[in-house]
Structure formats: structure tokens, C-alpha cells
Amino acid sequence: EVQLVQSGAEVKKPGESLRISCKGSGYSFTTYWINWVRQMPGKGLEWMGRINPSDSYINYSPSFQGHVTISADKSISTAYLQWSSLRASDTAIYYCARSLVGGTSWFDPWGQGTLVTVSS
Amino acid sequence: DIQMTQSPSSLSASVGDRVTITCRASQGITKSLAWFQQKPGKAPKLLLYAASRLESGVPSRFSGSGSGTDYTLTISSLQPEDFATYYCQQYYTTPYTFGQGTKLEIK
Numbered sequence: 001e002v003q004l005v006q007s008g009a010e011v012k013k014p015g016e017s018l019r020i021s022c023k024g025s026g027y028s029f030t031t032y033w034i035n036w037v038r039q040m041p042g043k044g045l046e047w048m049g050r051i052n053p054s055d056s057y058i059n060y061s062p063s064f065q066g067h068v069t070i071s072a073d074k075s076i077s078t079a080y081l082q083w084s085s086l087r088a089s090d091t092a093i094y095y096c097a098r099s100l101v102g103g104t105s106w107f108d109p110w111g112q113g114t115l116v117t118v119s120s
Numbered sequence: 121d122i123q124m125t126q127s128p129s130s131l132s133a134s135v136g137d138r139v140t141i142t143c144r145a146s147q148g149i150t151k152s153l154a155w156f157q158q159k160p161g162k163a164p165k166l167l168l169y170a171a172s173r174l175e176s177g178v179p180s181r182f183s184g185s186g187s188g189t190d191y192t193l194t195i196s197s198l199q200p201e202d203f204a205t206y207y208c209q210q211y212y213t214t215p216y217t218f219g220q221g222t223k224l225e226i227k
Contacts, residue, residue, distance in 0.1 A: 035216070044207065044218055044219075044220050044221045045156075045164065045207055045209070045218040045221075046218070047214075047215055047216040047217065047218070050214070059214045059215075061214070061215040062121075062215065063215070095163055095164070097164075099211065104152045104211050104212060105211060106154040106166060106169035106170075106209075106211055107154065107156075107164075107166065107209070107211070108166040108169075108175065109166070110163040110164055110165075111163065112163055113163050
């Protein structure tokens with residue numbers, strides 16, 4: 001079974017750093033992009049960026065570039081999303097989702113989501 | 121960026137009704153469009169891709185159509201488990217973008 005399993009919920013203070021993870025299983029991890037999607041409380045879905053785990057090539061959405069860092073470790077089939085200095089406005093659920101490398105490709109499956117709460 | 125305009129933003133319907141949700145892209149996306157269903161507290165679930173191709177395991181009452189800039193999702197006969205929020209998404213080019221969502225509620 002193809003699965004993306006994300007790390008657990010986090011509660012952080014403004015200014016703190018954080019890294020959340022997304023581990024793929026049941027497929028060739030280097031054949032698919034890992035995308036990150038934000039969902040703020042009660043709001044819609046926003047694409048943040050993606051990484052090709054084969055060569056660590058990354059596309060960021062301009063809306064998120066400079067505030068988050070996407071990375072991956074293909075040896076353990078895991079992608080990461082990290083912040084060096086969290087803001088209250090980073091409070092959201094973050095999802096990872098897979099899409100095929102090469103050509104256009106849809107997102108499937110998605111991880112279960114990681115809730116990040118940033119509050120003083 | 122390609123803007124995705126989804127309508128309506130909310131919809132009240134009854135079990136057995138036929139409903140249609142539309143999604144308009146700000147430029148042509150050559151059918152590189154997916155539809156997702158999201159229930160409260162859950163991750164989005166892929167329903168259709170390439171505008172009209174049904175994901176494996178998704179009931180056939182869901183269908184999609186469209187080309188160019190205009191796309192639709194139709195549910196032919198609503199079932200109780202279909203009440204959820206639906207999103208369209210273009211994967212034609214990055215930055216990938218989603219519609220704002222349609223909340224389908226029970227009348």
C-alpha cells in the first residue's frame with residue numbers, strides 16, 4: 001500500500017524553529033515529487049512547494065519562498081518542511097502529497113496532515 | 121500564477137439530488153485538473169484527475185468534464201457520505217493552485 005505518514009502535532013512559540021516530516025512507503029520514493037500544502041484554520045488549500053527526492057531539485061511557491069525550507073533524505077524515504085523562525089500566522093495543518101516526476105501529475109495520496117500551532 | 125475560480129462557494133442539497141460545481145482557470149490548463157473531496161479533520165482525497173478520469177475506488181456517481189479554462193464536477197445522485205468540501209486544482213504549471221472550495225451541505 002502506498003502511504004505517506006507525517007510526523008505528529010507540534011506546539012511552538014513564535015521565533016522557534018521546527019522541522020516536520022513525511023515518510024513515503026510502498027513505492028519508489030525517488031520517482032515522485034513530494035509536495036507540501038498548507039491549510040490555515042477554516043481555510044482552503046495552498047501549495048507551498050515540492051521536492052524531487054532523486055536530486056533534491058525544489059520548486060517553491062513565491063508566497064512561501066524565503067520563509068520555509070523543503071528538503072529530503074532519499075536514503076530513508078523522508079521529506080521535510082522546516083522553519084527557522086515561526087510566526088503565529090504559521091498556525092495551520094500541513095499536508096504532504098505525492099505526484100509523479102516527469103510531465104504533469106496529480107496529487108495522490110496525501111499524508112494525514114501535521115497540525116502546527118504557534119502561540120506565545 | 122493561474123487563478124482558479126470555483127463556484128458556488130457553498131451549496132445546500134438533498135440526498136438524491138444532482139449537483140454541479142464549476143471551476144474556471146485564468147488561462148488554459150489543457151485538462152490538467154484534479155478534484156478533491158475533504159471531510160472535516162481529514163486529508164483531501166483525490167476523486168478525478170485529467171479533468172474527467174475517475175480515481176480507482178471512487179463511485180461512478182462522480183464525473184468530471186471540461187477543457188481549456190472551464191471544468192465541472194458533477195455528482196449524479198447525492199449520498200449522505202458526499203456532504204463535504206470539494207476543491208479543484210490545476211497541476212498544469214507551478215505554482216500549483218486550488219479553487220477556494222465548495223462546501224456541500226445537507227438541505
